[in-house]
């Protein structure tokens with residue numbers, strides 16, 4: 001596996017609509033493995049292929065849903081779940097939305113407040129080309145929406161109600 005360079009604005013590939021994938025060959029497997037390694041090294045909780053300069057509809061997401069614990073109690077360590085999705089598509093979204101703060105590995109030094117659907121159902125293919133579906137809520141739903149936006153050349157500031165330079169102690173998951 002190889003670490004790939006994460007491209008940042010104003011790289012034009014970040015603004016392009018990515019191509020659907022129809023060939024599940026070795027090049028795709030290598031791209032996926034490299035993307036997982038690059039996301040983990042960043043570190044980030046999601047990465048889309050255009051962020052490493054490949055205009056293909058491929059995303060990786062790795063996120064540990066924090067368990068609900070009573071206030072004051074320490075949450076147990078949760079193993080993050082890895083999703084690899086090809087040609088992902090939101091097929092269902094909740095009426096409810098949530099506003100949250102997100103950052104992007106391709107836009108260093110900024111965060112923004114973005115309204116997203118609270119829950120989404122995402123349909124796509126796994127790395128072998130077999131159909132898969134994910135039901136996501138909360139942060140996981142936000143990550144999927146952020147990554148799918150990348151495949152359409154959309155970046156979070158396009159949707160943000162406000163964008164700012166975070167304080168050093170203001171830490172966000174990067175996607």
Ligand code: ZN
Pocket residue numbers: 103104105106146150175
């Ligand atoms: Zn991003």
